[in-house]
Amino acid sequence: MTRPAACGGRGYWQQRADVVVIGTGVAGLVAALAAHRSGRKVVVLSKAGNTATFYAQGGIAVVLPDALREDGDSVDAHVADTLAAGAGLCDPDAVRSIVADGYRAVRDLVDDGARFDEAVPGRWSLTREGGHSQRRIIHAGGDATGAEVQRALDGAAARLDIRRNHVALELLHDAGAVTGVLTLNEDGLGIVHAPSVILATGGLGHLYTATTNPEGSTGDGVALAMWAGLAVADLEFIQFHPTMLFDGRAGGRRPLITEAVRGEGAVLVDAQGNSVTAGVHPMGDLAPRDVVAGAVDARMVATGDPCVYLDARGIKGFRKRFPTVTAACEAAGIDPTRQPIPVVPGAHYSCGGVITDVDGRTELAGLFAAGEVARTGMHGANRLASNSLLEGLVVGGRAGKAAAAHALTAGPSMAQLPEPTTRRALPRAELQQAMTRYASVVRDGDGLRSLAQGLDAAMPRALNSRTDFEDVALTTAAGAVAAAASARHESRGCHHRSDFPETDPAQAVAAPLVSDARSLIPAVVCG
């Protein structure tokens, strides 16, 4: 690393790579490994400790090859389930491309050291989750799948150049092509020059007061892409997981009670013991997440209770099958084998993001995105459970290869230090309260207008620290969610408008957004 080098009186460090990967979750590390194995010099940046990948519980949805299957599952069935959950907004070709490549990507992960639970030696144990018509979810450590995925990838990537505590602040580009990443570390500002950059920055759960996401999920990738002039889409579709542990704490990351608990027979009831989902959907407690989250939200409104309950007392061997859930419950003073678990819906997953193709390519030459930050068309208006690790594995690997190939043809790049920028931010607590009040499980036009007015009060903030940057990124991402939710005058997937409760067939199209330099609320791209 060269540092500091004078530039217009400002010192900054510099680094060179063929491919820069931003993020060390499933998408980032799979991409980095693929680029490295293609012979390119890779630098990986990560700002935070734990990733969302680490916390994933339920598993990875994957269709096994015929020879390894005993049931009637097929790529067609998995595609059909994904399209049904996506409520008319998935790109069917993208879904098929990713689902059909799933087993290969999982085998690569096994080659990198991941071990999944087996029903009998040599045969993976398969579970079922909401919206899946078949048992096709592989898992590890019972309900610690993400920890195993992360452990395996961290091990495989140990030989890579991984820079922790490095915050990507800005995507640098020139003449329609990416040239590097402006980065902040303990030495101050620096540039990693590279002709290929892969955004793998994960989600944006911390837009809300309470979320299942780790502290680093602050919408950075969406903001970075929008500041670079790229379009984002489907950001109105934020998935609220129906069963986040209600432990009485005010906010921040809260434990998830994986959907697989319902897959194994647990039922959602209110304080009177009445089913929460009876009569709501033919699949009952295993209906798609938006349906179950909406039912939980409606029951809490109707009863005035602060939570509903997940009764898992009938599941045999609960502690062994769900050690992570058991530990989280016990830490909150709840024994899930003897008492129903109090749960509420919590901000969990961003179905939308930076628009890419199924190889992670964005519209800016050399810029790729994969994982939760990307919008490939896989999830549409609602992600099917356990499809995100799958997408991260498949598209992460493809993006790594494509970025490596691009770097080879583009050759070395030279990025320029940009002029200092101030962007606008709301104080985080204020932003989270406004988002939780106006853009949660159920929204309406008046609330979204209030949200937009609140965002207008955001004040300029210099980017002197990770917190400054995250507040700015959150505020930009909130503007995009507000714009997307305001523009969609219907209810579809995980976007529920109380003033437009019906689904409107005429609106079965994605509405890309581009940022407007004058406003925090981006414009919808028409046509």
Ligand SMILES: Cc1cc2nc3c(=O)[nH]c(=O)nc-3n(C[C@H](O)[C@H](O)[C@H](O)COP(=O)(O)OP(=O)(O)OC[C@H]3O[C@@H](n4cnc5c(N)ncnc54)[C@H](O)[C@@H]3O)c2cc1C
């Ligand atoms: C509790 C929980 C349970 C889940 N269970 C499942 C499940 O069972 N199955 C499933 O398929 N999905 C599950 N999901 C969703 C899934 O885990 C995530 O969507 C997926 O892991 C995201 O992977 P990713 O690589 O895109 O991002 P992440 O794993 O979140 O990684 C993001 C990385 O980007 C870095 N980063 C972010 N911004 C910056 C920046 N500005 N500069 C530098 N670095 C940055 C972070 O430090 C981190 O390293 C779950 C999610 C949660 C939270």
